[in-house]
Amino acid sequence: MPLPTMTHSSSFLRLPATSSPHPPPADDASAAYAVVVLNQRLPRFAPLLWDRGILLLPCLDDALRSLFEVWCGLTDDDVVVCGVSWWVARAARLRVCADGGANRVFDGMPELLPAEDPDQVRMRSTAASTSVFFTMNSFLPILGCQRYKPDVIKGDMDSIRPEVKEYYSNLGAEIVDESHDQDTTDLHKCVSFITRNPPGSEESNLYILVLGALGGRFDHEMGNINVLYRFSNIRIVLLSDDCSIFLLPKTHSHEIHIERSIEGPHCGLIPMGSPSASTTTTGLRWNLDNTSMSYGGLISTSNIVEEETVRITSDSDLIWTISLRN
Incomplete structure (x- = not known):
């Protein structure tokens, strides 16, 4: 056969x-696309993927600082702009940071809107305008909702600053302490999370694009490749420059x-x-x-x-x- x-x-x-x-x-x-951002130098095409209008963003420990120096993610009632594929029309509303990634959101997002008060950037009301405007030189969305609040913060909780953890907890973010699990990599944890909370209706249509999976320490690269074998039923693409x-x-x-x-x-x-x-x-x-x-x-x-x-x-x-x- x-x-x-x-x-x-x-x-x-x-x-x-x-x-x-x-x-x-x-x-x-x-296809239902998801993007995972690891703590390595981002490839040159990362802004393209980020701006495509994707579905799900698990950002790993300390990864968001360099990410948000370049891009601005945004959400409305239907779309989370955090990745890929121009033919995707609808998106899941789920944002996940791994541990210290929450620090990067807290610090990095206001840097993209320097003319605004940082707390106003973080706390923009859901009743605000949901119009989005872009210029050639910047991605500066004018957008409603608490777009910089992660839905879930996952990890060992050894990198997130206490004031950031408290801030997002008070806004309703779910805090998941995974310090008990020292046997799986950050990528493994994020892929597991995505498969339990898939952005599409069918697992067979799920694509996970991983930025920052290559380069740096060789054992980290091999650990990331091992995740491909651990989740051989899921289409996972590791990307570098x-x-x-x-x-x-x-x-x-x-x-x-x-x-x-x-x-x-x-x-x-x-x-x-x-x-x-x-x-x-x-x-x-x-x-x-x-x-x-x-x-x-x-x-x-x-x-x-x-x-x-x-x-x-x-x-x-x-x-x-x-x-x-x-």
Whole structure:
């Protein structure tokens, strides 16, 4: 029996006015996107993702300071602007900070509106105007509701300042102390939270885009890649300035729609979890034909995308990575 097909696309990185040789895959059109921000340098396209109008924002410990130096998130009755995908029309109203990320919201948001009193920025009434205006040089929303109040603050509670914790608690934010859990990473905790509180109606349509997952300490990078395997039923994309990474589970065959204006040509297929006795591809310069791959043997790194669609089947879970263009 043939395997079901899973489609993949990086169209969320495409500018809204940019044309593409193919439309987003059918399941992308109904995708529910979530963004996770880790405590690493943000990729250059992060403002694009932030401004797309996405669904859910778990921001990890100390991550929001650099985030809000660049962007301004905003909410109205239907939309939380914290991420990706121009074809997403509705969004969940849920904002999550991990521990010290709440400090970044508290301090960083008023810095984006220096002409306003900081407390007025944080406490803007829900009865205020919900019109939104943007200029070429800044994102300065004029928006109602307590848009800078996180719905949930999660983590070890060892980084959040006491006055920030008290401030948001008094505004009704849920405080979740997870200091008892020292066995999972911040990304693992956030992905777990998203899967328990999905922004869409179907888990199969959920995409989690992770900014700041690559770079820095190698053990942190490996921990983030391990999360792909721990949640192999969820589409999680790790993003940096240089590349994107996601898991191709062996339960499906895969069609990867290449966005040539933003990605490629360099790519790789890596059997990180276990060896592959049989992997077959089309659309690459050096295709695999029922080929075995393993560490200490052959792995398909430094390959080149040749066609608009790359097709892959394997008897093992594989990591797919592709370079991102400047």
